Amino acid sequence: MNNDHQKPHAIVIPYPLQGHVIPSVHLALKLETKGFVITFVNTQSIHQQITKSQPNHSDTFGDDIFTDSRKSGLDIRYVVVNDGFPLGFDRSLNHDQYFEGVLHVMSAHADELVGETIKTNPPPTCLIADTFFVWSSMISNKYNLVNVSFWTEPALVFTLYYHVDLLRKNGHVGSLDTYFIYNREDTIDYIPGIGAIEPKDLMSYLQASDTTTVVHRIIFKAFKDVKNADFIICNTIQELEPQTISALHEKHPTYAIGPIFPTGFTKSVVATSLWSESDCTRWLDTKPPGSVLYVSLGSYAHVSKNTIVEIAQRLLLSGVSFIWVLRPGSINSDETDVLLVGFEEEVKETGLMVPWCCQIEVISHPTVGGFLTHCGWNSILESVWCTVPLICLPLLTDQFTNRKLVVDNWKIGVNVCDNKQIKAEEVAETIHCLMNGKLGDELRKNIEVVKNKLENALSTDGSSQVSLEKFISDVKIKTQ
Numbered sequence: 001m002n003n004d005h006q007k008p009h010a011i012v013i014p015y016p017l018q019g020h021v022i023p024s025v026h027l028a029l030k031l032e033t034k035g036f037v038i039t040f041v042n043t044q045s046i047h048q049q050i051t052k053s054q055p056n057h058s059d060t061f062g063d064d065i066f067t068d069s070r071k072s073g074l075d076i077r078y079v080v081v082n083d084g085f086p087l088g089f090d091r092s093l094n095h096d097q098y099f100e101g102v103l104h105v106m107s108a109h110a111d112e113l114v115g116e117t118i119k120t121n122p123p124p125t126c127l128i129a130d131t132f133f134v135w136s137s138m139i140s141n142k143y144n145l146v147n148v149s150f151w152t153e154p155a156l157v158f159t160l161y162y163h164v165d166l167l168r169k170n171g172h173v174g175s176l177d178t179y180f181i182y183n184r185e186d187t188i189d190y191i192p193g194i195g196a197i198e199p200k201d202l203m204s205y206l207q208a209s210d211t212t213t214v215v216h217r218i219i220f221k222a223f224k225d226v227k228n229a230d231f232i233i234c235n236t237i238q239e240l241e242p243q244t245i246s247a248l249h250e251k252h253p254t255y256a257i258g259p260i261f262p263t264g265f266t267k268s269v270v271a272t273s274l275w276s277e278s279d280c281t282r283w284l285d286t287k288p289p290g291s292v293l294y295v296s297l298g299s300y301a302h303v304s305k306n307t308i309v310e311i312a313q314r315l316l317l318s319g320v321s322f323i324w325v326l327r328p329g330s331i332n333s334d335e336t337d338v339l340l341v342g343f344e345e346e347v348k349e350t351g352l353m354v355p356w357c358c359q360i361e362v363i364s365h366p367t368v369g370g371f372l373t374h375c376g377w378n379s380i381l382e383s384v385w386c387t388v389p390l391i392c393l394p395l396l397t398d399q400f401t402n403r404k405l406v407v408d409n410w411k412i413g414v415n416v417c418d419n420k421q422i423k424a425e426e427v428a429e430t431i432h433c434l435m436n437g438k439l440g441d442e443l444r445k446n447i448e449v450v451k452n453k454l455e456n457a458l459s460t461d462g463s464s465q466v467s468l469e470k471f472i473s474d475v476k477i478k479t480q
Ligand code: UDP
Pocket: 018, 019, 020, 022, 273, 296, 297, 298, 299, 300, 301, 325, 355, 356, 357, 358, 359, 360, 375, 376, 377, 378, 379, 380, 382
């Protein structure tokens, strides 16, 4: 019998957004080294953007982001699927329409693609799809695949979405009064597995007064669907969220297998960036150790021109050196050039503005001593790994909840945005103290402790390794 027949074959489908594609690629690589055959699925649009962002790119779809890793003998097959829109459609400007497409049209294409993959050898045994896809159980059931939900954010965020009905029942989310919809503003202390949490720390979608938008419908549907999953794997660490993970595990088999990234932090052998990466190393090499603040608001958020002007003012006032990633199209204004005229000139000596970079390479550089972040979960894990303390400027989705973990629970970062307006001088002072003063020393001490937990989790008998092995063995048992 062909040895391949004994190998589990997983179809991995990431949600088509940068912060989901990156951990999914690393999950695929990890599972392959543990004996899985992988079919990795990107949307055509994500594939095209990755291809174009590569130096010397070619526009053909014959390319394969895993080509280099396959040279070393990895069995990762790569396929692309239509997300329901023509390639020219601007997905970043039309999020609602895009998500509707992913909800309705992509499901049909994914269904067809899984149907084709079923005929390959060895036949797939499980589907590992992002938790935000609402159609995973439909496809898994149809093709008799083990249904694995991949959650790329903290267990705390998962738990809050999972218990949205409880939040509703208690009036903390979209409660209906006689005349208007309101959300209770007192502490939430009844969700299994999590301590008390304030409404301001909920994900932005749960803080909204209107919970009937497209995104809400998708999230609520996805969290109904996830209740049908056989297994849930999370990019988090048992030691960081012990009660939350245990409480989830009582409901569904849940495995904390994070952090899922290349821990050597060299450039990935697989292309994952949606934008071309500018070189920052030469500039960083000229600066003293720990002196540079890295500023990035991630791959998804769009910000107002006010936010940009405020960040620029605060950076100037703080007097620190910085690298500022300003993603193309991330500002809700055509006036970006006008906005930053003069600023770039003024900070010529101390600041470097780039459209995108290899973040893990930048923050692991010894001259980077702080990270002004939107609190995306990948960014937080990467920053912990590099022991770089965080300055938190959450903008939307899970970022407020992640900020709570960083600032309140682990004390590895500080707030520069809250319900109240924080004065420019205060923010500049915070930045200055984090980079130069006692505040930075304290946060760095705490972040060392958290980093140790990550390192231990990934060691041979560490919690994430043990969870991963258990997950693999449970998948195999389920498919026997
Ligand atoms: N990233 C990058 N270059 C940049 C900015 C971000 O490679 O210039 C990567 C970063 O390392 C992280 C991901 O993009 O892995 C962003 O994910 P995160 O969860 O932090 O935020 P999101 O983009 O999903 O809001």
